[in-house]
Amino acid sequence: MNQRLTRDERLSRQSDIDACYKKGQRLPGKLLRVHALANGRDVSRLAISIPRRVCGAVERNRWKRLIREAFRRNKPAIGPGVDLVVVPNRPPGELKRQDVEAVLLALLSRRSR
Numbered sequence: 001m002n003q004r005l006t007r008d009e010r011l012s013r014q015s016d017i018d019a020c021y022k023k024g025q026r027l028p029g030k031l032l033r034v035h036a037l038a039n040g041r042d043v044s045r046l047a048i049s050i051p052r053r054v055c056g057a058v059e060r061n062r063w064k065r066l067i068r069e070a071f072r073r074n075k076p077a078i079g080p081g082v083d084l085v086v087v088p089n090r091p092p093g094e095l096k097r098q099d100v101e102a103v104l105l106a107l108l109s110r111r112s113r
Contacts, residue, residue: 004070010081011047020047020085027107031100032067036084036105044078046071047085055091062092075095077105084108 008084011017016039024037039045048067050060067086086104104105 005046005068006043008043009045011045011069011089015086016083017039017047017049020083024083024085025111027110028090029103030089031095031103032089033087033105034104035087036108036111037080037083039083042080044071044075044080044082044084047083049085049087051087054088057095059091062087066095066097066100068096069103070104074095074101074105078108082111092099 011020020035020037023080024035027034027036046068048064050063052060060095067088071084071086
């Protein structure tokens with residue numbers, strides 16, 4: 001199975017991201033917050049938004065790598081047809097990929113279908 005994060009799986013249009021914020025379900029957690037919205041497509045799409053007040057550039061880049069990898073490795077568990085905007089609440093510190101995966105899947109399991 002191809003595990004790559006393709007162009008179709010990136011949520012890049014600002015109007016789509018805004019719709020996810022306004023109409024989507026908000027799933028707050030201690031580590032990160034997820035905004036989820038059904039998109040009616042065959043694939044799920046991901047956007048990552050990290051406020052500058054949370055951490056510096058190096059930590060923001062680490063967050064992006066961790067979140068993209070967690071999304072990529074768990075495509076089957078996330079399922080098709082959902083737009084996700086992931087917003088971290090604090091610096092990543094000593095977090096590992098497995099920690100981010102566990103938190104992301106726990107938040108998405110609370111999502112009503």
